[in-house]
Amino acid sequence: MKQLNTTILALLAAAIIGPSSAHAQASEPTDPKATEQWEPVPKVVTPGKQDAAAPSDAIVLFDGHDLSQWEASKEHTPAHWKVHDGIATVDKTSGNIQTKQHFRNYQLHLEWRVPKNITGEGQARGNSGLFLASTGPGDEGYEIQILDSYNNKTYVNGQAASVYKQAAPLVNAMRPPGEWQTYDVVWTAPVFAADGSLKSPGYVTLFHNGVLVQNHTQLAGETFYIGKPKYKPYADAAIKLQAHGDPSAAISFRNIWVRPLD
Numbered sequence: 001m002k003q004l005n006t007t008i009l010a011l012l013a014a015a016i017i018g019p020s021s022a023h024a025q026a027s028e029p030t031d032p033k034a035t036e037q038w039e040p041v042p043k044v045v046t047p048g049k050q051d052a053a054a055p056s057d058a059i060v061l062f063d064g065h066d067l068s069q070w071e072a073s074k075e076h077t078p079a080h081w082k083v084h085d086g087i088a089t090v091d092k093t094s095g096n097i098q099t100k101q102h103f104r105n106y107q108l109h110l111e112w113r114v115p116k117n118i119t120g121e122g123q124a125r126g127n128s129g130l131f132l133a134s135t136g137p138g139d140e141g142y143e144i145q146i147l148d149s150y151n152n153k154t155y156v157n158g159q160a161a162s163v164y165k166q167a168a169p170l171v172n173a174m175r176p177p178g179e180w181q182t183y184d185v186v187w188t189a190p191v192f193a194a195d196g197s198l199k200s201p202g203y204v205t206l207f208h209n210g211v212l213v214q215n216h217t218q219l220a221g222e223t224f225y226i227g228k229p230k231y232k233p234y235a236d237a238a239i240k241l242q243a244h245g246d247p248s249a250a251i252s253f254r255n256i257w258v259r260p261l262d
Contacts (some may be wrong), residue, residue: 116178134240
């Protein structure tokens with residue numbers, strides 16, 4: 001009788017477990033084609049002939065000839081920074097400039113240079129800024145710091161490649177004054193609900209001279225010189241370059257392009 005009971009229990013267990021196990025094995029793909037995806041086909045984008053050159057789907061914001069893609073931030077009049085020898089140099093008397101076109105999520109390439117004979121120290125040493133989303137005519141928006149941080153001590157969340165007053169760069173990848181610096185940015189804009197409340201924050205990834213310095217950094221809000229960052233709802237915004245007031249801020253720019261990612 002004991003042997004019979006054992007046999008019955010074994011048959012019941014097989015009846016319960018067996019079909020489930022067989023079903024699990026049957027659901028596993030046996031054909032490599034089962035995990036192949038063929039649609040949709042990614043569009044073709046032709047990269048630039050050099051790494052820093054604009055790819056075929058980019059919007060060229062400055063190619064060394066003119067600032068026709070830019071305007072004065074306050075007056076919305078033509079940008080009057082100095083264009084010479086294929087570069088644009090900050091004219092602090094003309095104020096900040098921003099793109100005429102507005103963007104949300106994007107990839108941005110920008111090259112900048114502080115003068116070789118730069119003077120000053122700390123924040124008064126080649127100060128400018130890249131505003132990823134300009135939400136006002138002044139210094140409102142989300143700022144990546146531009147500054148000579150080559151052997152120049154300052155607060156770390158205010159050095160080059162910092163999210164200004166929010167996040168220090170992972171490393172200092174600054175080249176010496178007089179040499180060109182590159183920023184390659186991926187900006188994920190914040191998302192706001194219909195009532196203006198924040199649904200998801202902004203994020204930035206930044207490479208400085210090819211070195212990762214901000215790794216999908218979450219922003220706490222817009223940049224403020226005094227006080228904590230906070231969010232203000234917006235739909236899309238211009239990209240802005242800052243004309244800082246310090247006397248050594250004759251920063252030059254070249255080769256600026258953007259790829260909208262929306």
